[in-house]
Amino acid sequence: MNSVLYRHGDSAVHRARPEIKIVAAFLAVLCVVATPRTAFWAFGVDALVLLIVWTVATVPLGWFARRALIELPFVVLALLLPFTGGGERVAVLGIPLSVDGLLAGWNIVVKGTLGVLISLTLAATTHPRDLIVGLQRLRVPVLLTTIASLMLRYVEVIAAEARRMRQARLCRGHDPRFLWQAGATARGMGTLFLRSFERGERVHLAMLARGWTGTMPMPPAARAGGSSWLAGLTPALVMAAAGGCALWTV
Template sequence: MGVRAVRRAPGGGRPPGPGARPFLLKRLLIEVPFVAFAVLMPFVAEGERVDVLGLSLSVNGLWGAWNVLAKGTLGVAASVLLASTTELRELLLGLQRLRLPPLLVQIASFMIRYGDVITDEMRRMRIARESRGFEARGIRHWGVLAKSAGALFIRSYERGERVHLAMVSRGYAGSMPVIDEVTASRAQWSYALALPFAALVVCLLGWTL
């Protein structure tokens, strides 16, 4: 089973346009709990106080809120942009070029490749149980679910052994061959450096203010 590509942000490899903004903003909503926590920090933190617009705020709380907002926003934005514009296969190749241990790269690769296979196996087992009138309603049914989990583990293990033997018989030596060598263009480098540059600006503002 081939690697499924992550849904790309509107615009593909082009600079983000108006259609990409709602796409990214929706996924940045995961940061809302951290923003709420950061807003409360100046009010509940202890230490030196300062008056801002008639409100008594903690200096330590303000710095803590700034750290949470800056680091959280940059981290979430980087993750969303990476997942939205980079296919999983390209991401694994990038990790391999960054000298991540080959074993970890291969584990991640097989996890992505066969995640859907295991999920489909679970679905078939659930359908088989339901076709026999089984319905988990309480603790007394946990034994059946535990046996199903054990059977799924054994099937997955045996499948992994068969796949490994098939790969070894075809010359597998611990790393997957790179079929198409892709190099980044200047435009892609400029897009990639935009976020670290923004992080540097934020750090400089934090040191100077």
């Protein structure tokens, strides 16, 4: 099971227990969201913590920068808020901008960026298979972990099927650059959905024939000790301390 986000490594971050990293990422996102938007120094602390984690994990900064571009639509929205917001206005380079709009745009950009980077950090240092195991150890409902596991296992199969269908259309003269051929693309997506549904039915019947009981097997492992939890949660605890101080001083 390969992943376009996972980067193989042997750092302390890679070797940490997946359930600890999942809890740490979840707590870190909560801390970022709860931090007041005017606590600029607290967001600086959060970014510094992430930089330290990346350094330990030996994941280059450019890797995160390229994949963080997924949030560009939200950045565009945030850039419009200073011009469309109401309330008090301030002149920046001779352009009147809304103070509330500036703060709202900053809030969206900084929290969205940090949230995306935290998620990318978890994905880059934890194999998808280990993520499922971590969720199982955290007692996440069996139905959710089963769906996630099957999705990760067969997403590449569906992607390969989509590539074959696209290649077949191109061999028959289809050119997706023309607007009037959007209908063929839409029909191809519908066909892919039906094929995926039928494949899922066949896989489910095959699993039942082999004694499927509704639960994914979980590899045996010793429980994580207190020192492992403390080490893994340290970045999130630092973010929590920064956010707590920011809330206290507001």
